[in-house]
Amino acid sequence: MQWFDVSVPAVRRALAVGALGLACWLAGAAQAAVLHLEGPGGARQVDTETLLRHPEARDIDVPADVAYHRPMRYRAVPxxxxxxxxxxxxxxxxxxxxxxxxxxxxxxxLVLRPGRGQAWLAVEPAGAPWPVLPGKASGPGPFYIVWPVADGVLSEQWPYAVARLHVREAPEKRWPRIGVAPEVPAGDARRRGQAIFVAQCFVCHTMNGGGEARLGPDLNLPMSPVEYFQPQALRQLVRNPASVRQWPGQSMPGFAPDRLSDSDLDDLVSYLQHMARERRGAR
Incomplete structure (x- = not known):
């Protein structure tokens, strides 16, 4: 038989601990996340509760959620x-x-397109976190850009755990060194590959030192992956990184054909080859 201390001091201690725990939980649950916005029109902040009360906020269904790989429903604002x-x-x-x-x-x-194909900012309610993502330690909150109708939207254009939204110039204007040579004609595979790189790779990698992300290595300095991978191995690395090499903390996702088509992958490789040649020519 197990005995419990039910004396008055013990009850008081238990109530005090319980009240403190409840107060801490309520404080955490009530704490709203803050989204930082910046552009030519100025800078401001908006929090979870303000967005959830936004006059255009509504529940939306996302039939093919990229992060969860299944249908999801969110409270969101255009x-x-x-x-x-x-x-x-x-x-x-x-x-x-x-x-x-x-x-x-x-x-x-893309962000400003109207109608059914518009982008939405999903807002995670304070105290009611979204489910943990497959293979991750947390969910995509507090803010997640989603596309209920995702025509023309690539997989890396669904950023989650968003903290800041900044209006910027186009990347090739901010960092001219990521661009292909001026003589490359419009519609060339190398130019198409540059667009794929910016959408799918620039989120984690830099090119010739240009870019904001620092999650992965630069893809041309000091060498390009096209210079140290056989062509088939490079394509396999993109499709399934763990099948080529593994390391602690590996985070690069695989890009299956539904995330990066074979033709897009060919264009990306053409861009990387071109940038490697340009770098060698500049020596």
Missing amino acids: LAAVLNGLGLGAGDVLEAVALDGFVAQLPGA
């Missing part, structure tokens, strides 16, 4: 409404900076 007054134009980019250092460059024309 992203264009959140950015109203910030000064984002169709020729700009919206730089989404995540808590882990992931940096997505979203074309302004």
Whole structure:
């Protein structure tokens, strides 16, 4: 038989501990996350509770959620409404900076497109976290850019755990050294590959030192992966990194054909080959 201390001092201690724990839990549950916004129209902050009370907030269904790999429902606000007054134009980019250092460059024309294909900012309610992501230690909160109709949207254009949204110039204007040579014609595979690189790789990697992300190595300095991987091995690395090499803390995702088509992968390799040749020619 187990005995419990039920004396008055013990009861008081238990009540005090319980009250303290409840107070701490309520304080944590009530704490709203803050999203930082910056653009030509100024800088401001908006928190979870303000967004959840936004007049355009509503429950939305996302049939093919990229992060969860299944249908999801969120309380969300049209992203264009959140950015109203910030000064984002169709020729700009919206730089989404995540808590882990992931940096997505979203074309302004894509972010601002109207109708069913518009972007939404999903907002995680304080005290009611979203489920943990597959293979991760946490969910995609506090803020997650989602696309209920994702036509023309690539997998890395769904940034989650977003902390900051900045209006910027296009990456090739901010960092000219990431661009292909001027004589490369429009529509060339190398130019298409540059666009794929910015959308899918620039979120974690730099090119010739240009870029904001620091999660992965530079893809041309001191050498390009096309110079130290056989072509088939490089393609396999992109498709399934762990099948080529493994290391502690490995975080690079695999890009299956539904995330990066074979033709897009060919264009990306053409871009990397071109940038490697340009670097060698500059020596």
